[in-house]
Amino acid sequence: MDVILEELGLKHTNYVITTNTNIKEELQDTRFEGSMPVLQTWRLNERHYGAWQGQRKPDILKEYGKEKYMYIRRDYNGKPPKVNLNLEMVQEENDQGSSTGYDFKEPNRHLKYGPEEKANERLPESESLCEVVVRLKPFLNNVVLSTANKISQESCVIVGHGSSVRSLLKVLEGISGEDIKDVDIPNGIPLVIELDRDNYSFVRKFYLDPESAKVNAQMVRDEGFEKNP
Structure with missing residues (x-):
């Protein structure tokens, strides 16, 4: 985690947004422990299968x-x-x-x-990716981007899962429902999403390790088709 934040230039990151994970425990092993608040939300959870x-x-x-x-x-x-x-x-x-x-x-x-x-949140019994977008989009707009605008935030770390990351990309990058089916998210490889400072429109995205990301993304797509599962 320490290395990832350093590589991303996030030594002064305002906060970490995550699912219900043990990110606080991971931060204990870095110099960033206690230096930033951690916001947890079920809206970043993996798609309910x-x-x-x-x-x-x-x-x-x-x-x-x-x-x-x-x-x-x-x-x-x-x-x-x-x-x-x-x-x-x-x-x-x-x-x-x-x-x-x-x-x-x-x-x-x-x-x-x-x-x-x-809080009368409606928790899913099963989800399509479309439904993940529906439950994630209000949080992205009303909390993440709204907070960034209010405090002139330059960066934050979002810890999610494959489907929640695909949903973030669909909203921020404006990917169509047809094209999103070809977007695969590799496990455990940091993805940088850069937005315009003024209107938070999408600028670009890149993986810190693009070669490993390509290989692992294909592995995600091929899950279930292994010869000796």
């Missing part, structure tokens, strides 16, 4: 077939079946997820998302 969550992609591919599998994964409006919210996740000792064969059950969101429920 409904009944697909916790299942192995090769198994889903086999069940649904390539065309429907890719439509639901990549199309702007593709949406998995809804999850049963009456169930809770049961994790055994040393459970490694779906590789151990347990059936995924939705986590108890009454505990995890108590504040959101009190």
Whole structure:
């Protein structure tokens, strides 16, 4: 984290925006601990894959077939079946997820998302990328960009997931619903998005490690098609 912030020129970053992750623990290992506030929001969470969550992609591919599998994964409006919210996740000792064969059950969101429920936030049972954009866009406009304008902020770090990053790019870069299906986000490689100082319109984007980003983005697209999954 220290190296990433230095490379991005963010030694004086105003704040970090993240999902419900352990970013505070990661900052403890850097010189930036306590130097910037961390804002957490469920609106940056990964897309909710409904009944697909916790299942192995090769198994889903086999069940649904390539065309429907890719439509639901990549199309702007593709949406998995809804999850049963009456169930809770049961994790055994040393459970490694779906590789151990347990059936995924939705986590108890009454505990995890108590504040959101009190605020009458409508939490998803399944999502298309379009729906991720709908829940993320108000936060982007009314919190991130609005705050940047009020305090003349030059930079911030946003920690998200593949689908939330795709959604950010769709809004900021103005990518069409048709073209967004071809946008793949590599895991763990910092992406810089540069906006105009005056009107926050999109200027450019680039990865700190473009070669690794290209390779890893293709790996993301090919998930489920591995010969020996």
